[in-house]
Amino acid sequence: MSDGVPVKGTETDFMPPNKPATPDPARTLSLLWRHTLSPSRTRGPRPSLTVDRVVEAAVTIADEQGLDAVTVRSVAQALGASPMSVYTYVPGGKTELLELMIDVVYLGEGRPAWGELGWRDRVTAVANQNRALYAKHPWLIHASTSRPPLGPGVITKYEYELSAFDGLGLSDVEVDAALTFVLGFVQANARSAADAAVLPEATAMTDAAWWEAQAELLGRVVDPQTFPRATRIGEAAGAAQGGAYQADAAYRFGMDRVLDGLGRLVERTKKAR
Amino acid sequence: MSDGVPVKGTETDFMPPNKPATPDPARTLSLLWRHTLSPSRTRGPRPSLTVDRVVEAAVTIADEQGLDAVTVRSVAQALGASPMSVYTYVPGGKTELLELMIDVVYLGEGRPAWGELGWRDRVTAVANQNRALYAKHPWLIHASTSRPPLGPGVITKYEYELSAFDGLGLSDVEVDAALTFVLGFVQANARSAADAAVLPEATAMTDAAWWEAQAELLGRVVDPQTFPRATRIGEAAGAAQGGAYQADAAYRFGMDRVLDGLGRLVERTKKAR
DNA sequence: ACATACTCTGTACAATGTACGTAGTTGCCG
DNA sequence: CGGCAACTACGTACATTGTACAGAGTATGT
Numbered sequence A, B: 001m002s003d004g005v006p007v008k009g010t011e012t013d014f015m016p017p018n019k020p021a022t023p024d025p026a027r028t029l030s031l032l033w034r035h036t037l038s039p040s041r042t043r044g045p046r047p048s049l050t051v052d053r054v055v056e057a058a059v060t061i062a063d064e065q066g067l068d069a070v071t072v073r074s075v076a077q078a079l080g081a082s083p084m085s086v087y088t089y090v091p092g093g094k095t096e097l098l099e100l101m102i103d104v105v106y107l108g109e110g111r112p113a114w115g116e117l118g119w120r121d122r123v124t125a126v127a128n129q130n131r132a133l134y135a136k137h138p139w140l141i142h143a144s145t146s147r148p149p150l151g152p153g154v155i156t157k158y159e160y161e162l163s164a165f166d167g168l169g170l171s172d173v174e175v176d177a178a179l180t181f182v183l184g185f186v187q188a189n190a191r192s193a194a195d196a197a198v199l200p201e202a203t204a205m206t207d208a209a210w211w212e213a214q215a216e217l218l219g220r221v222v223d224p225q226t227f228p229r230a231t232r233i234g235e236a237a238g239a240a241q242g243g244a245y246q247a248d249a250a251y252r253f254g255m256d257r258v259l260d261g262l263g264r265l266v267e268r269t270k271k272a273r
Numbered sequence C: 001a002c003a004t005a006c007t008c009t010g011t012a013c014a015a016t017g018t019a020c021g022t023a024g025t026t027g028c029c030g
Numbered sequence D: 001c002g003g004c005a006a007c008t009a010c011g012t013a014c015a016t017t018g019t020a021c022a023g024a025g026t027a028t029g030t
Helices: A025-032 A051-065 A072-079 A083-089 A093-107 A119-136 A138-142 A152-163 A172-203 A207-221 A228-239 A243-272 B025-032 B051-065 B072-079 B083-089 B093-107 B119-136 B138-142 B152-163 B172-203 B207-221 B228-239 B243-272
Strands: none
Touching: A025 A093, A025 B207, A051 A072, A051 A083, A051 A093, A072 A083, A072 A093, A093 A119, A093 A138, A093 A152, A119 A138, A119 A172, A119 A243, A138 A172, A152 A172, A152 B228, A172 A243, A172 B172, A172 B228, A172 B243, A207 B025, A228 B152, A228 B172, A243 B172, A243 B243, B025 B093, B051 B072, B051 B083, B051 B093, B072 B083, B072 B093, B093 B119, B093 B138, B093 B152, B119 B138, B119 B172, B119 B243, B138 B172, B152 B172, B172 B243
């Protein structure tokens, strides 16, 4: 999302106090599953667009220019239609459009069968898939996780990822919690990665230049005696490595902890059996 | 983060394509540390406000009405000043104001000495403190984590939290990664919790009502045969418990995994010594 | 006294989501 | 076959946002 600056998009995101069109969960659900529940379907002029085309256009814009570039007007323009005609296909306006976008990218992912993989490999695969998804669609990071739009994409993804925990002896609630835990980690990491990737453009400053400038200014301001760990560790962890590499290292480190943490639960469960 | 609806504010946050005023990292840094680096300080009329008062007003509004309610105009009105006069004290505009807000709430937190606590208790305390901070200032969730504003609050917090890992034999890079890991988990959890807390108001629908409505509609649409885990586990994990309780359970579950995951690293490190 | 360096404010603009009303288009029913 | 009902499409309009810009007022230093 971008932009206090059209470029930034991730750092300070606000929302104008416009209204969410007419919210209607039932209609949104029908839209997600592409139910043409209209009693009479062929009355007026033949529709020149489809829900899918609108959503697809929005996703393309979001992928290429960030979520902030997705405006009702820009989507309409990409489709060669007038702004207001978008509301014909997505009556819920931008809020509903975002839910449709989320569901459609979830649906588009491949989900290979597990085969003979052990649970660690399966969970790792789930994490990697989500990570790749965030890399491909950074705007996904801004999507809400609770009460997601229960469309075919979301459900398919959920079903698949739950199956990674099959056969471990965990309870239903534990499986759900474990998955939430893994996905939460990936999301937090993706968030950092996305910020790190976008900030240089936003600030028109490379990572190195930024750290150097900060280091110089901080040197005059911060007392290393008062903040020994922060200055030493911050320098080691920040200045030495670029933002992208750092996110990468954090991912590997984190995944090891995640797997070890889940491992103890699994062992304990197996033992108790 | 935030949403399509002024009320929601957390789910889908967008930013109008306005410009971030004149960005100037050096000036922002000076502002963060409250350096009055003006060469001549007493020329024109005596300032009627201070940076602190502006920031404080903004934080109050954000706490009470959400980040979306923090507008240049609303902050000015809370101070009885004209909108543009805010720029006198915070030349960087809204972007800079947000960084000042973040730093000031970090600075205001108590940070008790560790005493005789073991590392598990220390790390748990760090997590709990961050969790409480998010509960008190939900808008913090929308703040960027990479390249934070290096003000006194951020540095003090960083120093303190790093010290929780003292004496474990971890390398500097490992300590930084471990802290990032813990904070990432807390942030992801806080995000869910905040969404869950805000959504009922936004949707004008209680959790129970929402799940019931969804369940009914989904029953007609989703085939339990195709999504056995999703329907069973989703029902168990979602419908039975409210959103708030769910976030709470996820926090406890996750913290156990986080500590176990770090525990293995610590053990291995100690053993290798 | 006068310049200088401030503070403060009003006006203005571009961009946003979307309500509303209107015009055009098609299939169905009589 | 005539008319109506349902539908698509679109132009206009408004409130709200961040902030550039220019000018007016005010205190201090010389």
